[in-house]
Amino acid sequence: MGLLIDGLLVALQPYHLVLMSFGIIAGIVIGTLPGLTATMATALLVPFTFHMDPATGLVLLGAIWCAGVYGGANSAILLNIPGTPSSFTTTLDGYPLTRKGQADRALFTSLFASVLGGIFGVLILILLFAPLAKLSVKFGKAEYFWLCVFGLTAISTLTTKNPVKGILACALGLLIGTIGLSPIDGTPRFTFGYRPMVQGIALIPALIGMFALAQVFQLIKRDERYIAEYRQNSGVIRSVVGYMAAKCKVVFLRSSIIGTFIGILPGAGGAIASIIAYNEAKRWDKHPEKYGTGAIEGIVASESANNAMIGGACIPMMSLGIPGAPVAAVIMGGLLAHGITPGAKLLVESGDVAYTFIASLLVSNILLLIIGYFMLKLTSNILRIPTAFIAPAVLVLSTIGAFSMRNSMLDLVAMLLLGLFAFYFLSDTGPAPMALGLVLGPIAEEALGVTLQIARAKGSVMQALVLRPVSLILIVMSILAIVGPIVLQRVFRKEVT
Amino acid sequence: MKKLLMLLIAIALMMPVFTEGSQETGTEEQYPEENVTVIVPYNAGGGSDTITRLIDNYLEEYLGKNLNFVYRAGAGGAVGISELAKSKADAYTIAASNLPHIALQSLLGSGDFDTDDFDFICQMAVTYPIFVTPKNSPYKDLASFIAAAKKSPGSLTIGLPGAAGNTLIGFGQFMDEADIDCTLINYSGGSDMLAAVLGSQIDAAFSAINMTMSNIDDMNLLAVAFTERDEKIPDVPTFSELGFKVSCPTSRIYLAPAGLPGERLQILEDAFRKVYDNPSYAEAAAKAAFISNWMGHDELEAFVDDLRPQAAKYIEKYYSK
Numbered sequence: 001m002g003l004l005i006d007g008l009l010v011a012l013q014p015y016h017l018v019l020m021s022f023g024i025i026a027g028i029v030i031g032t033l034p035g036l037t038a039t040m041a042t043a044l045l046v047p048f049t050f051h052m053d054p055a056t057g058l059v060l061l062g063a064i065w066c067a068g069v070y071g072g073a074n075s076a077i078l079l080n081i082p083g084t085p086s087s088f089t090t091t092l093d094g095y096p097l098t099r100k101g102q103a104d105r106a107l108f109t110s111l112f113a114s115v116l117g118g119i120f121g122v123l124i125l126i127l128l129f130a131p132l133a134k135l136s137v138k139f140g141k142a143e144y145f146w147l148c149v150f151g152l153t154a155i156s157t158l159t160t161k162n163p164v165k166g167i168l169a170c171a172l173g174l175l176i177g178t179i180g181l182s183p184i185d186g187t188p189r190f191t192f193g194y195r196p197m198v199q200g201i202a203l204i205p206a207l208i209g210m211f212a213l214a215q216v217f218q219l220i221k222r223d224e225r226y227i228a229e230y231r232q233n234s235g236v237i238r239s240v241v242g243y244m245a246a247k248c249k250v251v252f253l254r255s256s257i258i259g260t261f262i263g264i265l266p267g268a269g270g271a272i273a274s275i276i277a278y279n280e281a282k283r284w285d286k287h288p289e290k291y292g293t294g295a296i297e298g299i300v301a302s303e304s305a306n307n308a309m310i311g312g313a314c315i316p317m318m319s320l321g322i323p324g325a326p327v328a329a330v331i332m333g334g335l336l337a338h339g340i341t342p343g344a345k346l347l348v349e350s351g352d353v354a355y356t357f358i359a360s361l362l363v364s365n366i367l368l369l370i371i372g373y374f375m376l377k378l379t380s381n382i383l384r385i386p387t388a389f390i391a392p393a394v395l396v397l398s399t400i401g402a403f404s405m406r407n408s409m410l411d412l413v414a415m416l417l418l419g420l421f422a423f424y425f426l427s428d429t430g431p432a433p434m435a436l437g438l439v440l441g442p443i444a445e446e447a448l449g450v451t452l453q454i455a456r457a458k459g460s461v462m463q464a465l466v467l468r469p470v471s472l473i474l475i476v477m478s479i480l481a482i483v484g485p486i487v488l489q490r491v492f493r494k495e496v497t
Numbered sequence: 498m499k500k501l502l503m504l505l506i507a508i509a510l511m512m513p514v515f516t517e518g519s520q521e522t523g524t525e526e527q528y529p530e531e532n533v534t535v536i537v538p539y540n541a542g543g544g545s546d547t548i549t550r551l552i553d554n555y556l557e558e559y560l561g562k563n564l565n566f567v568y569r570a571g572a573g574g575a576v577g578i579s580e581l582a583k584s585k586a587d588a589y590t591i592a593a594s595n596l597p598h599i600a601l602q603s604l605l606g607s608g609d610f611d612t613d614d615f616d617f618i619c620q621m622a623v624t625y626p627i628f629v630t631p632k633n634s635p636y637k638d639l640a641s642f643i644a645a646a647k648k649s650p651g652s653l654t655i656g657l658p659g660a661a662g663n664t665l666i667g668f669g670q671f672m673d674e675a676d677i678d679c680t681l682i683n684y685s686g687g688s689d690m691l692a693a694v695l696g697s698q699i700d701a702a703f704s705a706i707n708m709t710m711s712n713i714d715d716m717n718l719l720a721v722a723f724t725e726r727d728e729k730i731p732d733v734p735t736f737s738e739l740g741f742k743v744s745c746p747t748s749r750i751y752l753a754p755a756g757l758p759g760e761r762l763q764i765l766e767d768a769f770r771k772v773y774d775n776p777s778y779a780e781a782a783a784k785a786a787f788i789s790n791w792m793g794h795d796e797l798e799a800f801v802d803d804l805r806p807q808a809a810k811y812i813e814k815y816y817s818k
Contacts, residue, residue, distance in 0.1 A: 047550060137692045137693075137696030140693070140698045180572065181572055183685045185660050185816040186573070186601070186605050186661035186816070187605060187606070198572045198575060198608075199572040199575075199576050200571075267688075320692070320715075321688070322689075322691055336786050337786075339784050341711050343713075345714075406568075406570045406576070407567070407569055408571060449683070453680060453682045454654055454682055454699070456651075457651060457653065457682075458652065458654075459652070
């Protein structure tokens with residue numbers, strides 16, 4: 001505890017506060033721009049932190065991380081384009097609110113949910129550091145596979161209008177995820193003899209195509225002067241806070257727990273956190289039909305989960321040297337470069353640095369609330385810009401973002417083709433089901449591959465894949481998620497007739 | 498007016514032709530006349546990028562020029578190296594790379610190149626795996642692991658941190674040398690595999706030294722898969738001390754397209770060597786957890802020649818079921 005207070009005092013030094021503020025502004029901008037992610041921003045900044053004090057460097061990286069994950073919601077809400085993969089479920093309710101002229105309501109909700117979720121994750125990090133670290137490695141590849149299957153059941157939530165098409169789109173997403181090198185033995189697949197295909201279809205350019213490009217086409221087709229009517233609603237903060245305090249406590253708590261838990265699992269990532277949190281929010285709500293039409297609860301679920309993920313992802317990174325998210329991997333690289341080895345001894349040997357970092361995450365979230373408030377006034381002005389300027393600007397930014405991932409022309413081609421595909425064929429279901437397949441497919445495939453290898457050694461697929469306590473729980477949950485609604489519907493229909 | 502504009506544009510478009518011509522006439526002694534482009538076939542901020550940037554800090558002193566960084570990530574480095582293979586052999590484009598990865602990639606077909614397509618400049622650093630078992634494992638030393646593997650062939654699992662990497666060679670050597678049969682489990686990254694070891698999901702693993710150090714108290718270190726012991730864990734024997742010729746380092750190397758003109762390969766090798774010998778570089782590299790280990794051009798070519806048949810053999814044995 002003493003170390004934590006010392007860390008807090010270091011984090012509150014004016015120099016650190018200035019750096020954090022800079023990091024937060026940069027993070028929000030980067031998060032908002034489609035294609036530029038917190039992972040990229042931190043990776044580019046790591047070399048600069050070599051010349052800083054280790055704690056100072058970490059404070060800066062942590063601030064960018066928190067703000068970057070939050071920033072993704074801005075473009076998701078205002079433009080229907082997720083700024084980061086983890087905010088793609090935010091589009092589902094954020095954008096409908098914008099279309100209704102309530103953009104500021106959605107933006108404030110996402111800011112509050114992000115900050116509160118972020119703080120929740122850090123508090124869990126402080127309180128349950130050691131036991132959760134142990135738990136994170138107990139989650140084997142078989143469990144990852146079933147977690148992905150459970151995540152795939154969210155398809156029913158994401159496609160209410162045309163379920164058959166939604167399932168097909170999801171399957172196509174899964175299929176696209178298998179292009180490239182096999183995760184198990186490194187052999188190329190579905191490359192059709194075209195060499196660059198070996199690198200596979202990267203997630204970010206694909207998401208940019210499906211969301212950003214398709215949205216640009218949509219805006220051009222709709223041919224309206226503005227994206228949505230912009231109204232500054234009076235007393236919006238009070239009404240949002242009031243609504244969240246009255247109606248969203250359970251959603252917030254559940255989503256933050258889901259987000260933190262998914263963060264603890266190495267390699268799962270923020271996108272899965274927000275998908276599962278959104279799905280659960282809808283499942284347990286008394287009025288699931290309002291989701292997708294601009295439900296505040298939907299934004300709360302998605303945004304609190306992805307920011308809570310940060311605290312969770314720090315747990316295996318700091319205690320075991322296993323990064324729970326791509327940004328955590330970058331930050332870990334920064335630690336190593338300073339000669340600090342994450343792991344069991346980190347809190348003992350470099351406790352000052354570690355606790356400064358943890359405390360700075362708390363401070364960053366509070367700064368995010370203040371800076372985010374002012375930035376929000378600025379970003380909402382996007383709606384005052386005519387579509388004629390927005391569409392080309394998004395097109396240029398998307399192209400830069402997709403290309404800069406790997407400097408690969410293939411990514412641009414993939415972005416364009418998927419954008420056209422989503423525009424022509426997915427206008428009624430939206431790109432979310434296909435994105436679901438793309439996000440979960442590669443993780444599920446790798447997990448299944450590893451599990452089957454282990455099954456070969458143990459001589460039993462059942463034992464390696466199915467007959468494990470957590471696996472069984474996830475299987476039952478998946479079956480209930482699919483069969484439950486159908487059964488319930490039958491039962492209720494009988495009651496009516 | 499329009500015609501004049503067209504003419505100006507035409508002239509502007511022809512400019513690159515002239516500049517290209519003047520470059521060709523550059524005389525040999527002056528290499529390098531401009532900065533050398535280095536392809537980093539991974540993301541910015543990764544290990545290859547970090548060490549290359551460290552080298553770049555000192556290279557200007559010895560080469561007279563700096564490096565321009567180009568990132569071409571994808572397919573475990575194969576994308577960037579494929580691009581190098583297509584580049585002009587003028588020593589103005591080189592790449593950072595890893596052995597044995599590029600040898601394996603050329604054999605598996607994930608890279609559009611062959612190891613013969615390159616002139617190897619040097620090796621600046623190595624990293625190597627430690628053979629580990631989970632803390633609660635009954636196998637606390639190599640002998641007991643081998644005994645158990647002999648008793649029930651195929652039933653023990655050994656994790657590798659990635660497909661087609663150095664540990665495939667180490668795994669193959671170990672199976673051959675100890676005359677045992679285990680099942681290899683390919684993870685998609687070192688941290689994934691580390692989680693599997695800590696959670697006792699697998700029986701043993703080849704875990705990279707840096708990642709192992711983070712959790713040194715939470716697993717049993719059985720043997721070092723390198724020719725020398727590691728100074729951070731001096732009590733852990735090497736495989737060869739225990740009687741098995743298993744050594745599978747990852748070499749951080751620099752290479753160029755084959756057939757560099759004149760002395761350029763030598764100039765590059767000398768410059769890298771001087772960086773390697775600079776004590777302040779060595780200190781910075783050690784601080785960033787790189788294990789400095791030099792191999793010059795000739796030594797490296799011989800190393801690759803020795804590696805290729807082994808790589809081919811183990812790919813055939815373990816990846817074509």
